[in-house]
């Protein structure tokens with residue numbers, strides 16, 4: 001699994017905060033399934049303790065039965081249909097829906113996230129039922145949890161992820177980039193890592209990792225992993241179509257149709273699938289704590305697909321020698337002459353390339369965007385858009401700039417060749433085609449494509465390294481600004497912050513106050529009860545102080561038993577009232593240290609920024625004098641200076 005997932009980064013994220021995890025019965029089921037020798041009877045006894053879970057498992061089992069089969073009503077039968085692994089994952093998913101319906105990440109749409117996940121789960125189950133592939137029992141939970149990494153980022157980095165979501169403004173590609181920059185791992189990669197961590201099989205993890213880019217997968221081999229990726233991609237497209245607004249819907253419907261076409265489904269089959277999903281959604285949304293949401297009617301009327309029919313043709317076996325020279329590179333052939341297309345396709349497939357074809361420039365352009373070829377072989381003369389126009393248009397796109405384009409021509413005059421190169425083609429070949437020349441030209445193309453790939457890998461590594469460095473630097477900075485005992489900002493942070501607040505207050509002519517707080521007789525507490533108890537007094541006093549302050553006030557631990565509180569937009573009277581409240585709050589709640597209950601109190605010095613003060617230091621000096629006055633006045637009181 002390590003080849004799929006950056007496990008080191010995943011462990012770091014896990015260590016940085018609380019990732020969503022199974023709770024209650026789901027946790028017991030997870031533990032039981034790890035034992036390996038648990039029986040269905042034991043599992044049934046455990047599940048019976050949660051009637052809602054029983055109902056949901058029976059529903060899930062019925063969803064994965066072939067049509068016409070007698071429906072399951074008893075829990076034992078449902079467990080037998082699903083099997084231990086599927087039950088574990090379903091229980092996990094359901095427990096997460098119940099425990100993660102809301103959270104601290106301001107911009108993360110918790111309710112919408114789960115609505116979408118359930119729609120995707122239903123769609124995935126329906127698709128795998130139709131494909132009759134293995135893994136139907138797991139399909140619901142795979143669909144449900146395929147996007148769990150987003151919830152993971154929202155849970156571990158609530159504030160940061162909120163900013164990332166705001167910045168991405170709903171653009172899925174930008175979101176992935178921003179996530180990688182901020183956390184050195186995207187939500188897709190984190191989803192895959194979490195599923196692997198929970199013990200999901202590799203082919204599911206791989207499908208989760210790739211399904212968001214399913215549309216750009218090359219036409220391929222019919223392996224289980226490939227099929228699952230397309231299926232999950234289709235389930236996601238249906239989810240997106242259901243959740244999108246009118247403007248976004250047609251794009252998602254198109255993506256669903258293109259994916260369905262890859263699976264050799266006609267649009268009518270997709271329409272029927274959507275109807276099934278809508279019917280099941282009614283049941284599931286009543287059984288799960290998700291918003292009742294009316295699914296839109298998705299129209300999937302027929303439209304031509306963009307990709308050429310699947311290949312390779314069975315009549316052209318690969319060369320019998322070593323590894324094919326093409327090394328799986330994608331080649332797109334664009335030619336209006338069917339015979340040339342077929343000849344090229346045959347030669348290329350035989351050479352180990354993956355091939356798509358298009359019959360004119362316009363279709364070639366569409367196909368290039370979807371198929372993302374490494375190399376294109378393009379006829380010069382074609383109706384609508386000729387080969388040179390196609391090359392020029394492609395070179396204007398980011399993706400098109402990296403394609404190696406070979407143009408086919410009947411003439412080799414200098415002027416024509418110059419025109420071709422100026423249009424952005426990389427090489428040319430003279431018709432009629434000669435296989436050995438084609439092979440030689442393609443070898444040159446391969447060299448360049450490989451170099452580009454290596455460069456891209458290196459760039460990717462540098463980007464990743466920079467992102468990791470950025471994340472660790474931010475952590476280091478946070479650590480260097482945080483007091484380890486209380487978790488509050490430390491003296492260093494306090495001094496930077498008060499200087500900032502000073503500048504803001506001065507510029508906008510707003511009031512600014514601060515308080516210096518010292519715990520009374522703290523030395524004595526240390527000497528009488530020892531350092532551990534004294535630490536607990538400090539910690540709990542700090543919490544009591546924080547609880548009495550407003551959110552905009554900044555509470556910092558500036559030294560041993562000393563705290564500085566910065567109060568923006570606060571005049572002296574307001575600050576004094578606040579200080580009295582804090583003093584009373586600390587005195588009212590005794591500190592519990594083991595079996596000891598200790599009373600503690602604080603002295604507070606309050607000061608306000610005055611027009612005559614030159615800088616923030618002057619404000620701090622005044623607060624210090626006020627604190628001294630409070631100590632002199634007998635402690636457990638609030639004073640101002642002067």
Ligand SMILES: Nc1nc2c(ncn2[C@@H]2O[C@H](COP(=O)(O)OP(=O)(O)OP(=O)(O)O)[C@@H](O)[C@H]2O)c(=O)[nH]1
Pocket residue numbers: 485518519520521522523524526530531532534535538559560561631635
């Ligand atoms: N337990 C513990 N003690 C600390 C820590 N940092 C400083 N101290 C102790 O805190 C005490 C500070 O005492 P002072 O503020 O000088 O005196 P005080 O007893 O509070 O007297 P008043 O402030 O006049 O009431 C010293 O004994 C320090 O050793 C810490 O992180 N943990």
